Amino acid sequence: MDNTHDTDLRIEHSPTTLRELAVERLRNAIISARFNGGDRLVERTLCDQLGVSRSVVREAIRVLEAEGLVETMPRSGPVVATLDWPRARQIYDIRRLLEADAAAACARKADAKVHARLQAALAVLEVAVSEGVASRARDTTTAFYEVIFTAAENDIAWEIVKRLNGRISRLRALTLASTNRRISGPAHMARICAAICRSDPAGAAQAVRDHLDDAAEIAHTLLIEAP
Amino acid sequence: MDNTHDTDLRIEHSPTTLRELAVERLRNAIISARFNGGDRLVERTLCDQLGVSRSVVREAIRVLEAEGLVETMPRSGPVVATLDWPRARQIYDIRRLLEADAAAACARKADAKVHARLQAALAVLEVAVSEGVASRARDTTTAFYEVIFTAAENDIAWEIVKRLNGRISRLRALTLASTNRRISGPAHMARICAAICRSDPAGAAQAVRDHLDDAAEIAHTLLIEAP
DNA sequence: TTCGGTATTATGGTATACCAACATACCAAA
DNA sequence: TTTGGTATGTTGGTATACCATAATACCGAA
Structure with missing residues (x-):
């Protein structure tokens, strides 16, 4: 035995x-x-x-x-909890810092398996957004980012980001699906994915920041103009 | 009436x-x-x-x-909860991101009142560290950072940082008081304070990063060599 | 009708009871 | 001595009771 x-x-x-x-x-x-x-x-x-x-x-x-x-x-x-713009702004700011850092770390550390996983998550996300169900779009985006944070070995930051996302969840669903964007949510994700897959930390971080700048701008519009 | x-x-x-x-x-x-x-x-x-x-x-x-x-x-x-080095490393990484950002924002936004408050907090901190009571050193450092985060209007980030600091509290007390440093804890704080007071965002952020790099290195030593 | 006083209801904070599951101790048989 | 079976104790999970406080309803007097 x-x-x-x-x-x-x-x-x-x-x-x-x-x-x-x-x-x-x-x-x-x-x-x-x-x-x-x-x-x-x-x-x-x-x-x-x-x-x-x-x-x-x-x-x-x-x-x-x-x-x-x-x-x-x-x-x-x-x-x-209610959410006003000053708090939402803070949440987007923190996410920008943590998510950009994770994307950069992921770009440095990821191997082919992670790339495949990320690309699979992106594909699922794109379908979900095109179907227009907000909760699905949100969940698949969460899964996309989970791949990134896991590969970056940043599980504490991921816990923090998940919590912050919970607080802006309604906003998030709306901004992900927003059609009045120069670059769509999924297109932002594709840029993040591409930068990570070509192992470009700075490019990945910048793609994340671009995405969050965009999302924050939409959130601002939603919160200030439609209270 | x-x-x-x-x-x-x-x-x-x-x-x-x-x-x-x-x-x-x-x-x-x-x-x-x-x-x-x-x-x-x-x-x-x-x-x-x-x-x-x-x-x-x-x-x-x-x-x-x-x-x-x-x-x-x-x-x-x-x-x-127990704390191993990989988790501590993550906590220092996150703090570096959030605290550097807050220091930069504080340097941009702070007026003379904030400068005075920060300098007062620094003075109290220096006394506490010289007295060698770890809990006092920790509490006064927390108060110092609270001035920064409040002026930066980053209360959500401050909540996150406080929680993270709670998790590494024992480490923190030791690293603040550590005497085998090229630059002492209070001296690091003085550099942060000086950069903020001359309204130098990049300098403030860099001073924070220097401080946290130092603290993380000591924490690593403590956790890896004395398990 | 308005206002003040009282009664009633709603609600959060806290204490206690009950139960199931697991851990440990004990004892008898091999 | 080892092992298996049983009894006992410990502990977390959950339900319920009790109480104080605040909010609301109600009623009578002005």
Whole structure:
């Protein structure tokens, strides 16, 4: 009996708790605009809606607070976070810094496998955007960037970016799909992909910055002109 | 009766919940190394130590998990997060990006009041470091950076940086106080302060990067050579 | 009709109870 | 001594109870 690979028999059972399910369900409800910015999140109502006890709801709210999706104000309990332009601007600024850095690192480190993965993600993304379903466009873009951050070995930055994206999720869906752009969302991604695949860190970083400059400009228009 | 400043009479009473107190107490216990990386955080034990019910403890743990100070593994409950060099490296990388950007923005935006505030914070910091109490050095450095981020109007980035600093808190105290540096911690801060006060964005950003390069190198030494 | 006082309801904060799952201790048999 | 089976203890996950506070409704007096 060869015991060299004992770890192959290890049972890795990670039970999903109600809390985790509640977090995910609420997060999606917020991101998909089922709950809008400023909406009260009343614990007992959420209990009814989710079919769980208040303990679970409260802990889930703590998690979502930490993600910036929920704000708890004194005397009025948790509400869905609102987003104004100054905050959105900050989020785009931070993303620009972190995503450009990750793209550059990815361009330096990526091998042929990563290139293939990135190109596959781009293809899926292009289909999703052309189909015009905002949530699909957003999810496939997230997957595209995940390839980049994973290859860049920046999982902490990726966690931060994901959270920031959660906070601007409605904006993001709109800006990705926006048709009044000089360069479409997918075309921006294609430029990022091309720069990474020719191992051009500076070009990749610049392509990311271009994309985010564009997205931020659209977000600004959406937030300032249609409050 | 002039009602122009009705808001001056507004009572802004924000009650501090047990949860908030528990979060703060636990966070400090982790940051100050009373709990070390890998230590089990057993709920019922924490209840006894903190003198609160399990509800409060559980919600506090959810918050600290979100900050990255606590990790909950399947089947073994929450433990204090450990820190290895790859993760520390990422944290220093992200800080470098965000802090350099904030310093540059601060250098562009700061007026004489901000300069004075920054210089005052630097003076306090220098005293604290010379006194050799690590927690004081850390807190005063945090205050120094808070002036910068506030002036840069980057409160979201500041939240992120604070959290990241929490995760490397023990390292941070050691690197700030480290005496085997070509340029001391306070001297680095003085360079940052000087660049900001002469309104030199590029110089400020570079001074921050120099500081963080130095700190990361020391952290690397500490983590790799003394595991 | 307006206003003040009181009663009622809603809600968040906190404590406690219950249960399932896992870990550990103990004991008897081989 | 080793091993298997059982009992016991520990612990996290979840549900529920209780309480204080704030908000709202209601009613009577001016």
